[in-house]
Amino acid sequence: QVQLQQWGAGLLKPSETLSLTCAVFGGSFTDYYWTWIRQPPGKGLEWIGEINHSGITNYNPSLKSRVTISVDTSKNQFSLKLNSATAADTAVYYCARGHPPGNWGQGTQVTVSS
Amino acid sequence: QSVLTQPPSASGTPGQRVTISCSGSISNIGNNYVYWYQQLPGTAPKLLISRNNQRPSGVPDRFSDSKSGTSASLAISGLRSEDEADYFCAAWDDSLSGVVFGGGTKLTVL
Numbered sequence: 001q002v003q004l005q006q007w008g009a010g011l012l013k014p015s016e017t018l019s020l021t022c023a024v025f026g027g028s029f030t031d032y033y034w035t036w037i038r039q040p041p042g043k044g045l046e047w048i049g050e051i052n053h054s055g056i057t058n059y060n061p062s063l064k065s066r067v068t069i070s071v072d073t074s075k076n077q078f079s080l081k082l083n084s085a086t087a088a089d090t091a092v093y094y095c096a097r098g099h100p101p102g103n104w105g106q107g108t109q110v111t112v113s114s
Numbered sequence: 115q116s117v118l119t120q121p122p123s124a125s126g127t128p129g130q131r132v133t134i135s136c137s138g139s140i141s142n143i144g145n146n147y148v149y150w151y152q153q154l155p156g157t158a159p160k161l162l163i164s165r166n167n168q169r170p171s172g173v174p175d176r177f178s179d180s181k182s183g184t185s186a187s188l189a190i191s192g193l194r195s196e197d198e199a200d201y202f203c204a205a206w207d208d209s210l211s212g213v214v215f216g217g218g219t220k221l222t223v224l
Contacts, residue, residue, distance in 0.1 A: 035213070044116055045159065045202055047213040058211050094158055100149040100204040100213050102170070104158040 002027035004105035006095045008080075012112045018082040022095030022105055023075065029053055033099045034078045036069060038091040039107075046091075050099055051078055085112045117142065117214035118203055125222040131191045134219045136203035138184050142214050146206040148186040150179055153200040153218075162201075163188070190221075198223045 008020035036048040049059035051069045068081045095105040119137040126132040147165035163179045203216040
């Protein structure tokens with residue numbers, strides 16, 4: 001059974017870069033796209049983007065200019081960087097497997113505040 | 115504004131059958147599978163149904179889905195108090211080359 005474990009800084013100042021990493025345990029790393037999703041407080045889910053083991057990415061057009069998703073196949077990990085963070089980026093961020101996703105990480109609360 | 119449209123709320127009494135709708139377009143629901151998720155407060159979404167009405171191990175068959183054209187529905191039969199949660203639909207969107215979600219439906223068990 002696949003498990004996704006994520007980590008990263010939970011508190012940022014405006015204009016800083018959000019950085020999260022997700023490690024995948026169990027299952028195939030090469031057969032899926034690996035996804036980042038976020039959920040602002042009290043709101044719905046927003047797809048941020050995805051990457052496969054070859055490094056092919058797809059990004060949400062609304063975030064594309066600020067987002068970079070990368071992969072480290074040697075560690076079965078993938079990462080999210082979102083630059084120029086603002087209060088609007090405050091959310092719980094999830095890593096997940098597949099598109100749409102089947103398995104989800106536990107979520108990381110990220111708060112952007114001065 | 116979510117790409118897929120869901121009612122913000124739904125309700126039912128224990129034992130009832132409740133349906134939650136999800137409306138989209140040809141580029142998402144019309145051409146692709148719809149996934150359904152349940153989210154309990156403070157937890158990550160949990161996959162309920164994926165392609166072709168497949169349920170992960172542990173999801174009871176009280177949960178089922180259907181699709182017609184560019185709309186889909188999640189049905190919950192024999193409603194139980196523990197079904198009280200937020201429910202989201204999702205699908206791949208060919209035009210956006212990405213996943214789109216519904217805004218979520220808060221289900222209340224009266």
